[in-house]
Amino acid sequence: MEQVDQLLEKFLEAAVTNAVTGRVEVGDDEGVPGEQPDEGEQTPELPPLHQEAYDAIDCGDWAGAIAAYEKALEQDPADELARLGLGQVRLLERTSTMDLTAVRQAAAERPDDVQAQIDAADVDLVGGHVEDGFGRLVEAVRRSSGEDRDRARNHLLGLFDVIGSQDERVGKARRALMSALY
Structure with a gap:
């Protein structure tokens, strides 16, 4: 929970x-103990x-x-x-079914494994480490090509929707992604 x-x-x-x-x-519905609703x-x-x-x-x-x-x-x-x-x-x-330790270990041991990086980025976001998750996938885009590159890029774009386009971290990651692509 x-x-x-x-x-x-x-x-x-x-x-x-x-x-x-x-x-x-x-x-x-009772609110915070000791606190009266306005x-x-x-x-x-x-x-x-x-x-x-x-x-x-x-x-x-x-x-x-x-x-x-x-x-x-x-x-x-x-x-x-x-x-x-x-x-x-x-x-x-x-x-919800991931072993967080195993996910992080796989990502550390296999930096060129796009799926391992995608899984770790998801874990990063759930843990509140948004910049780490975004950075991990930008780096995966930079290091990969073809279908793997597309998977990493598309997953990163999907994670932008999780955080919201108005968040400054999304803007920063979008710029980093553009740099990695071109």
Whole structure:
């Protein structure tokens, strides 16, 4: 559940970074012990499909969360929060069964193995090491060619969607990617 908590925290940070307004309380309705809610201030409710996704995440039901976010995007293709949520849940789903130590060891031992670098970049992002994950894949693009290069590049572009285009780390990594490609 620690990964879920980390993901939700990163998800909310990305939402704020991307100018998605509103405040969402995750957890019980009682708030912080000893803290009184402000009178007249109500926490906006999540749209139903977003709430469905959050509930599925809380239960570890990645497929259910993905389905809810996909449905939200079908209804509103401009729903930035659903797009970010979908990318983040897919990341969590990919990493939920990984042995983190084995992934990191494989990446260290096989720097030219694009799949090992992709897996390690996913683990980096879930762990909050965004720059490390981006840098790892930029380097994989730089060192590889053909199909491997395309896989590394496409995965990196997908990770940009996990963090959000407004995040300065994405802009920096995009510039590094362009340099690696040309």
